[in-house]
Amino acid sequence: MATLSLRDVKKRFGKTDVIHGVDLDVAEGEFIVIVGPSGCGKSTLLRMAAGLETVTSGEISIGGRVVNDLEPMERDIAMVFQNYALYPHMSVFDNISYGLKIAKMPKAEIAERVAVAAKMLQLEPYLDRKPRELSGGQRQRVAMGRAIVRKPAVFLFDEPLSNLDAKLRVQMRLEIKALQRDLGITSLYVTHDQVEAMTLADRMVVMNGGVADQIGAPLEVYANPATVFVAGFIGSPA
Numbered sequence: 001m002a003t004l005s006l007r008d009v010k011k012r013f014g015k016t017d018v019i020h021g022v023d024l025d026v027a028e029g030e031f032i033v034i035v036g037p038s039g040c041g042k043s044t045l046l047r048m049a050a051g052l053e054t055v056t057s058g059e060i061s062i063g064g065r066v067v068n069d070l071e072p073m074e075r076d077i078a079m080v081f082q083n084y085a086l087y088p089h090m091s092v093f094d095n096i097s098y099g100l101k102i103a104k105m106p107k108a109e110i111a112e113r114v115a116v117a118a119k120m121l122q123l124e125p126y127l128d129r130k131p132r133e134l135s136g137g138q139r140q141r142v143a144m145g146r147a148i149v150r151k152p153a154v155f156l157f158d159e160p161l162s163n164l165d166a167k168l169r170v171q172m173r174l175e176i177k178a179l180q181r182d183l184g185i186t187s188l189y190v191t192h193d194q195v196e197a198m199t200l201a202d203r204m205v206v207m208n209g210g211v212a213d214q215i216g217a218p219l220e221v222y223a224n225p226a227t228v229f230v231a232g233f234i235g236s237p238a
């Protein structure tokens with residue numbers, strides 16, 4: 001059974017159809033990357049999965065449960081954005097543990113979970129610092145830490161690396177890949193960057209104007225693009 005399923009999901013803003021009916025199953029432990037140009041509907045699709053945007057029609061399930069009418073907090077997901085959305089006045093520890101405190105988790109378990117995440121993300125020396133005292137890469141790791149400690153069924157990433165410089169972006173890409181290997185995190189990851197998609201994805205969804213043109217393993221998509229658009233955006237130049 002898929003951990004996350006989209007069934008003929010559509011979105012309309014006013015009179016404009018933005019998502020035209022997307023079907024997708026994300027298996028447990030699978031890392032799916034949605035890639036496509038700016039404006040093709042990637043964020044809208046992710047935000048519907050997160051519960052930040054209503055679904056016009058179709059069905060979204062997480063862990064076998066239809067979540068269309070559930071609030072974000074009820075969906076067993078964690079989201080990582082490009083702007084980190086850290087609390088500037090809180091320490092790294094408090095930023096990472098905030099969601100657990102809200103959920104009234106016992107202090108000892110919070111400390112244990114933060115310790116594990118901090119070790120994994122090389123944040124142990126920085127737990128008392130404020131976000132402004134960190135580098136861009138460290139801030140992005142704090143945002144990752146906050147998602148990891150919640151142990152959600154599904155991680156949703158919206159262009160988490162696009163504010164970083166090119167060198168750091170490559171490094172963080174490798175770190176996310178390593179986390180994925182170590183934790184087996186089930187993920188839906190959005191990017192406009194083809195190389196990022198090819199590097200991270202178990203399978204990729206190539207989106208074009210609100211339609212999933214092709215879903216497949218990176219090399220399969222690269223070698224056998226399903227449409228002219230996919231060929232131009234991803235495919236081999238043969």
Ligand code: ADP
Binds near residue numbers: 018040041043
């Ligand atoms: P992407 O993330 O791929 O760049 P988006 O999902 O942000 O694309 O946007 C897809 C389309 O939906 C765009 O044409 C955008 O202008 C439109 N759109 C996104 N959010 C809204 C909104 N709240 N109201 C109206 N139109 C929107």
Ligand code: MG
Binds near residue numbers: 042043044
């Ligand atoms: Mg977007």
